[in-house]
Amino acid sequence: MSNDELYVAIDVDVVDTWVALVNPFGQIKGDLKKPSHSFKEDRGIKSAIAIMQELLKSKSVKPENIRGIGISTPMLEVKMKDRSTVLPFLYMAHFKHEFPNTLVRAAADVTLMALAEFNITYQSAPKSLYYLNWGSGIGGGIVLNGRIWPGAHGVASNIGHLPIKGVGMKCWCGHTDCLTTYAAGEILPIHYFKMLESMKPKNYKSPFEGKSQKDVTFIDIMKASAAGDVIATKVFDMATTAMAKALSIVVNLFNPELILIGGAVAGASSDLVNMVSQKTKTDLMFPETHKTAIVPSKIHRAGLLGAYQFVFANAKAQQGKKVGKALKAVKK
Secondary structure (H helix, E strand, C coil): CCCCCEEEEEEECCCEEEEEEECCCCEEEEEEEEECCCCCCCHHHHHHHHHHHHHHHHCCCCHHHEEEEEEEECCCEEECCCCEEEHHHHHHHHHHHHCCCCEEEEEEHHHHHHHHHHHHCCCCCCCEEEEEEECCCEEEEEEECCEECCCCCCCCCCHHHCECCCCCCECCCCCECECHHHHCCCCHHHHHHHHHHHHCCCCCCCCCCCCCHHHCCHHHHHHHHHCCCHHHHHHHHHHHHHHHHHHHHHHHHHCCCEEEEECHHHHCCCCHHHHHHHHHHCCCCCCCCCCCEEEECCCCCHHHHHHHHHHHHHHHHHCCCCCCHHHHCCEC
C-alpha cells in the first residue's frame, strides 16, 4: 500500500474497538475491529495500540508513515494515584508515548459524533450544532463555527448529568436525579417494573408477564408503549418529558441553530424525535423567537468519522492548509 499520506482513526466503545486506515480523501483503506477491554485499566489502551499495529502490519504500512492518529472514546473519569483525568486524554497520552513523532488527537465520542454530523451532513450550515446521543446512556457534543467545543477541561456537554428533580434515583456518577436516571435506555425497564409494583392497575395484564426486569430492554418498553400499554406509555412519557426539559436548558443557554438526536433509543422510534421537539418548546423562554430545529441524526457509528476528521483538520492546520472535501465522507 502507498504510504503517501495516511491517517488512523480509532473508535472505542463499550463493545468493540474499531481501527481504520484512512487516506486524505476520506477513503478507508483497511480496518480492523476487536472486542473492547475494561476502561478502568491500561489493558484497553494497550489493546487499541495492538489493534492499530496489527492493522498497519497487515497493510505493510510503517508507523512513521502515519500523519496522524485520531481517537474517539467514551467520556469517563479515570482516577489515578495522584490525580484524575478523563479517558480521551489518557488514551492520547499513551498513544503519544508509543508514537512520539506522530500527531495524536483524542476527544469524547459524542463530541466527535457532533463534528462528523457537521462535516458530512451539514457542512455549509449551520454554524452552531448540538448533538445528543440517546442510547443506553446519554451524552452530547457541541460544534461552534465548524469546530468542536469540548470545554476548558474536555468534559463539556454532559447533558446526561443535568439534574432533573423528581424520582430521587441515584445515578452511577454518585449524584441523584440526573437526566440519565429518567431517560437512559438501560433505566427504562427499571422504571417500568417500579411503576408496575406501585400502580397495580385493575385488570391490567403486563406484556412482560413471567419475565424479570433483566429480560426486558428499552426497545421492548417502546414497542409496548406504541401498542398502547398504559405503564410503558407512562415510562415513555416520563423519559421524553425529562429529555425535553434538558434540551430546553440547552436551547435557552446555548441557542444552537440545530439539535441532532442519535443513538439506539432515538433510532428505535420514528415518533420520538418529533415528540421531544414538541415538548421542548413548552419550556423555552421565548418559544416564538427560538428557531432551533430538532431532527434525527443521519450517521451510524459517527465516532470513527469524527476521529479522522478531527486529526485530519489538526494536521492540515499545522501545515497552514485549509481543510477540503475530505471531511465530507469516510468511505471504503
